[in-house]
Amino acid sequence: MKKWTRRAFIGAGVLAGGTLVIGIAIRPGNRSSKVAGLIASEGETVMNIWLKIAPDNTVTAIIPHAEMGQGVHTALAMMLADEMDADWSNMKFQEAPADKEYANYTLLKGFIAGNATFPKFIEETIDGVFLTAVKSLNFQITGGSASVRFTGQQAMRIAGAAAKSMLMQAAADTWKVPVDELTAQNSIISHPSSKRSATFAELAPAAAKVNIPTQPKLKSPGEFTLMGTSQPRFDIPAKVTGEAQFGMDVQVPGMKYATIKAAPVFGSKVKSVDTTVSSSQQGVKKIVNLGDAVAVIADGYWQAKTTLDALPIEFEATENSGLNQEEIMDRYRKAMDTDLADGNLDTHFKDGDAAKAFEKSTILVEAEYQLPFLAHATMEPMNCTAWVHDGKCELWCGSQNPLGVRAAAAELLEIDIDQVTVHNQLLGGGFGRRSETDVMKQAILIAKEVEYPVKLIWSREEDTQHDVYREATISRMKAGLDESGLPIAYAHQFIFKHHPPEAADIPYTIPNQLIQYSSPASHVPWGNWRSVDHSTHGFLTESFIDEMAHAAKQDPFGYRKSLTKDNSRFQRVLDMVYEKSNWGNPLPANWGRGIAIAQSFGSIVAEVAEVEVSIDGKVKVHRVVCAVDPGFAIHPNGFIAQMESGIIYGLAAAMTGEITIENGAVAQSNFHNYPVTRMNEAPKIETHIINSGNPPGGGGEPSTPVIAPAVTNAIFDATGIRIRQLPISKNDLRASIRQTT
Amino acid sequence: MTSLTINGKEYKVDATADIPLLWVIREQCGLTGTKFGCGIAQCGACTVHLDGQPVRSCVTPAISAEGKNITTIEGIATDKNTLHIVQQAWIEEQTPQCGYCQSGQIMSAVTLLNENPSPSDEEIDAAMSGNICRCGMYGRIKSAIKRASATLQSSNPL
Ligand code: FES
Ligand code: FES
Numbered sequence: 029m030k031k032w033t034r035r036a037f038i039g040a041g042v043l044a045g046g047t048l049v050i051g052i053a054i055r056p057g058n059r060s061s062k063v064a065g066l067i068a069s070e071g072e073t074v075m076n077i078w079l080k081i082a083p084d085n086t087v088t089a090i091i092p093h094a095e096m097g098q099g100v101h102t103a104l105a106m107m108l109a110d111e112m113d114a115d116w117s118n119m120k121f122q123e124a125p126a127d128k129e130y131a132n133y134t135l136l137k138g139f140i141a142g143n144a145t146f147p148k149f150i151e152e153t154i155d156g157v158f159l160t161a162v163k164s165l166n167f168q169i170t171g172g173s174a175s176v177r178f179t180g181q182q183a184m185r186i187a188g189a190a191a192k193s194m195l196m197q198a199a200a201d202t203w204k205v206p207v208d209e210l211t212a213q214n215s216i217i218s219h220p221s222s223k224r225s226a227t228f229a230e231l232a233p234a235a236a237k238v239n240i241p242t243q244p245k246l247k248s249p250g251e252f253t254l255m256g257t258s259q260p261r262f263d264i265p266a267k268v269t270g271e272a273q274f275g276m277d278v279q280v281p282g283m284k285y286a287t288i289k290a291a292p293v294f295g296s297k298v299k300s301v302d303t304t305v306s307s308s309q310q311g312v313k314k315i316v317n318l319g320d321a322v323a324v325i326a327d328g329y330w331q332a333k334t335t336l337d338a339l340p341i342e343f344e345a346t347e348n349s350g351l352n353q354e355e356i357m358d359r360y361r362k363a364m365d366t367d368l369a370d371g372n373l374d375t376h377f378k379d380g381d382a383a384k385a386f387e388k389s390t391i392l393v394e395a396e397y398q399l400p401f402l403a404h405a406t407m408e409p410m411n412c413t414a415w416v417h418d419g420k421c422e423l424w425c426g427s428q429n430p431l432g433v434r435a436a437a438a439e440l441l442e443i444d445i446d447q448v449t450v451h452n453q454l455l456g457g458g459f460g461r462r463s464e465t466d467v468m469k470q471a472i473l474i475a476k477e478v479e480y481p482v483k484l485i486w487s488r489e490e491d492t493q494h495d496v497y498r499e500a501t502i503s504r505m506k507a508g509l510d511e512s513g514l515p516i517a518y519a520h521q522f523i524f525k526h527h528p529p530e531a532a533d534i535p536y537t538i539p540n541q542l543i544q545y546s547s548p549a550s551h552v553p554w555g556n557w558r559s560v561d562h563s564t565h566g567f568l569t570e571s572f573i574d575e576m577a578h579a580a581k582q583d584p585f586g587y588r589k590s591l592t593k594d595n596s597r598f599q600r601v602l603d604m605v606y607e608k609s610n611w612g613n614p615l616p617a618n619w620g621r622g623i624a625i626a627q628s629f630g631s632i633v634a635e636v637a638e639v640e641v642s643i644d645g646k647v648k649v650h651r652v653v654c655a656v657d658p659g660f661a662i663h664p665n666g667f668i669a670q671m672e673s674g675i676i677y678g679l680a681a682a683m684t685g686e687i688t689i690e691n692g693a694v695a696q697s698n699f700h701n702y703p704v705t706r707m708n709e710a711p712k713i714e715t716h717i718i719n720s721g722n723p724p725g726g727g728g729e730p731s732t733p734v735i736a737p738a739v740t741n742a743i744f745d746a747t748g749i750r751i752r753q754l755p756i757s758k759n760d761l762r763a764s765i766r767q768t769t
Numbered sequence: 770m771t772s773l774t775i776n777g778k779e780y781k782v783d784a785t786a787d788i789p790l791l792w793v794i795r796e797q798c799g800l801t802g803t804k805f806g807c808g809i810a811q812c813g814a815c816t817v818h819l820d821g822q823p824v825r826s827c828v829t830p831a832i833s834a835e836g837k838n839i840t841t842i843e844g845i846a847t848d849k850n851t852l853h854i855v856q857q858a859w860i861e862e863q864t865p866q867c868g869y870c871q872s873g874q875i876m877s878a879v880t881l882l883n884e885n886p887s888p889s890d891e892e893i894d895a896a897m898s899g900n901i902c903r904c905g906m907y908g909r910i911k912s913a914i915k916r917a918s919a920t921l922q923s924s925n926p927l
Contacts, residue, residue: 270802676905
């Protein structure tokens, strides 16, 4: 491997506003020529791997992320254009090819190292290590609410600023004037005193030869012209005319359709199936036994589906074939008991001596919580079009991880990754589900059996029953309060730790903490579900702190405020949500107000829910006030939309979301028995952004973890019933029950 | 061969007795703006108009649409270069997120406004609750309907 020299990393690390920003805006070696072949067409100048300039002075940002409706293409292009002083009305974007050059090492590093600042002398080593790690991992993921946080900050802005500085230098050299006499605006560089000016396009060929600047100067927020504004999103017009093309909509000449039925019990295999196509089966091309699933290829989806539905398939019984949800939860409880008794719990966090502090406590608060499995239920069911021919593989799909798809295809077919092409399409919802490669692998295995392209479409039933699920969990929580009601001990025993690693941390100042976990075996496949572990811990922490506040006979808002005194960001967000929600103002009978706050993916979100619980126990969430500190919202309107989206997604899960296992398989199948929030159930949402100037936080996920506890805390306020088991629909909230609680 | 009239154009299609209109529109006519979401009339993503009335094309047999005027998302604007008032409002409110549900949402909203040009919040809820949006853009859908309604009022003064 090529040795990374100091020169090689110039441009990779720059000092901006006192914070070390590590970027891959400008990569060492002359990679532009390779990249040019991937992204540029005739006459276009590739300035670096993130942008190109066309002869008509159009600037195109190359965006290494998939569009799931989070507006990432627009927001990232804005970051680049702003630093470059490019003309927004002449700005375009292009999704980066699924190529290793765009392997997202800033993202991986963001996950692992957070916003750490590294001393200069180790920065190169770190970059080298991360870059190598990412390249070998084939990591080009859109997820972790990371696009703006990492790619935007550490690639787009630097790329824009570097390109501008190169263009300026080219102008200075051509006109023989000092560079600091030049100005840039709307894709034009001017020398005001000599009244000369040239477009970016005119200067681009010369600029591309200029040495890459070692420290392109980034703008301060006061100089932003685009960042912080809500430009109309690029992706929207095509989404109202029906022209927007999702994976589901791909049409490849000669293509046939397939659908699939996997073994209902995870891990089971096909025992027998007759794959003969009879002449009476009109339009049916082939029946494929994949070992753990059966697929039918036909002229259309409907023929494939009706044939598959009628096909007798026997699946092997496994040790899990008789397993039911209750037994799974019992197993989890037993594992927790055994791990505790045997001293086998893993420690997540320990501070002081919790056991001793519990003995000294005046009030003990204890509770067990239970959360269900959840499916993603993206609006667009899983699908992938595959064509395997001449030692090559072409794929059309909407993926949060197109480079991962490429690598998986190469491995599966045992061909070189260069023989695999992924045409990434718009995603009809991702939520973590589309970071997997299972569907693509199935499509490849099916397409491998025929010479033509095949579009594999999952039915909604398959989508619900063969998801990768948010974990079902049990948590045991305990707090010890002193005579004033302040906590002096906190213990939490939970199960399953995935990521982010800090999800089980609490933001509250409590001395003497012991947070531990077990990892029991489970046959239900796990996957990233919007906000991942924060989706469980947001509910757990914020429900339990509410229980503690009530045990201490204190106001839940005031209690949170006093226990986060040292965290000025939390204090501001709490104050904002207090003010905007009219906290403390009286509500009608049977209404309640609940609050919750959490930090995740770099953003701090507090929500107050106003909830009505009718006499017959029906819950209606009327209003949600959301206050958020994302550091800086690059595209405020898009950011607000993401907050709204995360709230409704989390609300659907809180109210009715539950996947259960019956006889080893998922019992739910479609929206009638896995119901989601509809318009008549959706609250009015008001979002208030605090631009605190901290490093930018994510938008796609952070509003999800807090909605469930905000609602259940409000239900407690309305009824006195504490909800410790989700979904809410499982709990009897009738007025007759309330009296006895 | 069955003959279908979609957005004023005639299509000759191959329709078995039970094939839903959705799959014919998407696969045989190549009009992919109409989406598949659930297949059981639960989500509204596949909504099209049959003689102006909204139907779930995933459960409507294609042959039952013969002789009727079928309108899909591709056909609600008067021509290729203009947008329907509802589409315009959708852009102005920056309504879609992933966008996958939005064809269906717009088709439902167009019928609602045709029948009731100034719907109340409750009437909007009632007309739109058959359309799921997993991105949770309900607030924006509602605002866009109100914006379109306001445009209709100002362009047709009573
Ligand atoms: S696909 Fe027809 S209603 Fe869902
Ligand atoms: S915009 Fe994504 S489902 Fe509605």
